[in-house]
Amino acid sequence: MRPLWVVLGGLCVALAHPAATARGDRALVVVSFDGFRPDYLGRGLTPVLDGLRAEGSRAAYMHNVFPTKTFPNHHSIATGLYPESHGVLGNSVYDVARDRRIGYGPQLYSNPGVTPIWTLNQMAGGGRHSGVMMWPGGEFSYNGVLPTFRQPYDLQVGWESRVDTVVGWLVHPSTPANLVMLYFEEPDRRAHAFGPDSPEVRYHIQKLDNITRYLRQKLAAHNLMDRVNVVQLSDHGMEAVTLARIINITDFVSTSQFKMIDTSPVIQLFPVKACNPSALVDVCRLTEVIRRRTQEWSSCGVLLWKKLEYFEKTHKPATFTTIFPHQNIRPWGYRQSN
Numbered sequence: 062m063r064p065l066w067v068v069l070g071g072l073c074v075a076l077a078h079p080a081a082t083a084r085g086d087r088a089l090v091v092v093s094f095d096g097f098r099p100d101y102l103g104r105g106l107t108p109v110l111d112g113l114r115a116e117g118s119r120a121a122y123m124h125n126v127f128p129t130k131t132f133p134n135h136h137s138i139a140t141g142l143y144p145e146s147h148g149v150l151g152n153s154v155y156d157v158a159r160d161r162r163i164g165y166g167p168q169l170y171s172n173p174g175v176t177p178i179w180t181l182n183q184m185a186g187g188g189r190h191s192g193v194m195m196w197p198g199g200e201f202s203y204n205g206v207l208p209t210f211r212q213p214y215d216l217q218v219g220w221e222s223r224v225d226t227v228v229g230w231l232v233h234p235s236t237p238a239n240l241v242m243l244y245f246e247e248p249d250r251r252a253h254a255f256g257p258d259s260p261e262v263r264y265h266i267q268k269l270d271n272i273t274r275y276l277r278q279k280l281a282a283h284n285l286m287d288r289v290n291v292v293q294l295s296d297h298g299m300e301a302v303t304l305a306r307i308i309n310i311t312d313f314v315s316t317s318q319f320k321m322i323d324t325s326p327v328i329q330l331f332p333v334k335a336c337n338p339s340a341l342v343d344v345c346r347l348t349e350v351i352r353r354r355t356q357e358w359s360s361c362g363v364l365l366w367k368k369l370e371y372f373e374k375t376h377k378p379a380t381f382t383t384i385f386p387h388q389n390i391r392p393w394g395y396r397q398s399n
């Protein structure tokens with residue numbers, strides 16, 4: 062039997078066959094290429110991925126969650142929950158109660174009752190072991206459980222070495238992994254610096270196509286093709302911006318009056334405790350400028366939400382504890398102190 066290779070959201074999925082279970086049985090490898098826009102596949106740069114589509118299967122699209130940020134989307138993929146439910150609301154959030162920014166770390170990910178798939182896999186027992194290669198949030202414990210194999214984010218670890226390591230997890234003599242999450246930071250990283258249409262991104266799309274070939278070769282060399290399913294996906298796309306379409310927030314809002322948390326595509330503004338009332342007028346002015354420019358740039362989506370509006374306009378989570386209990390939603394950018 063050949064593995065079924067499945068491409069999602071423009072990428073592929075190779076499903077060897079039904080779900081992976083205990084050791085010696087089938088395994089699943091989920092590969093994420095950060096910020097891989099679906100149309101990167103149509104640029105004639107990806108012969109390997111294109112070939113996999115023919116022998117595997119491909120989803121027409123994958124709908125990312127909002128915000129289109131790496132940590133919220135990867136955690137939605139890992140948990141099946143929207144950001145307001147899994148709590149990873151941005152790459153950074155603001156803890157109002159303790160007046161502190163929370164960046165990448167266990168606190169960003171510690172939300173009771175939220176358990177990623179690699180942890181659930183291990184908790185299911187029966188010899189199931191998970192391996193997490195740099196997947197955001199993968200090196201922290203949930204319910205007191207750590208994945209048997211894990212490599213925290215470290216750009217010094219080369220791509221082929223990541224593949225070698227995860228294949229080693231799959232064939233581990235005593236505790237082989239039946240679930241592996243494998244992360245690559247490109248083409249997101251270069252696209253942020255150079256734009257999605259740059260030669261740098263072109264090069265990295267090709268490099269990712271090559272690492273896909275390498276992964277296949279390694280699986281084949283270890284006789285894993287019949288028992289490993291591969292799902293390849295991405296967390297979000299990428300859009301080019303031009304200087305002419307930038308609204309410089311610092312022209313309108315004083316950085317001494319507001320905390321600015323996270324950025325691109327969503328910046329969270331929090332008035333400082335001793336905020337000067339006139340600073341709030343500045344925000345109204347900014348709102349007005351955004352409204353006007355958004356009309357001028359008819360195709361461009363710059364939006365300003367008050368903190369509760371955002372989730373009301375998109376979707377309401379089934380239940381949530383918040384600092385506004387009567388609202389039953391967690392307002393944008395807010396975290397409870399633990």
Ligand SMILES: *[C@@H]1O[C@H](CO)[C@@H](O)[C@H](O)[C@H]1NC(C)=O
Nearest residue numbers: 264265266267268269270271
């Ligand atoms: C991808 O692999 C091909 C074939 O081995 C090679 O010619 C090319 O230089 C590689 N590209 C990158 C960006 O690694």
Ligand SMILES: *[C@@H]1O[C@H](CO)[C@@H](O)[C@H](O)[C@H]1NC(C)=O
Nearest residue numbers: 304307308309310311312313
């Ligand atoms: C935005 O404004 C700040 C302060 O006015 C300035 O330092 C910065 O260079 C500006 N950024 C851009 C992209 O124009």
Ligand SMILES: [Zn+2]
Nearest residue numbers: 095096131296
């Ligand atoms: Zn990303």
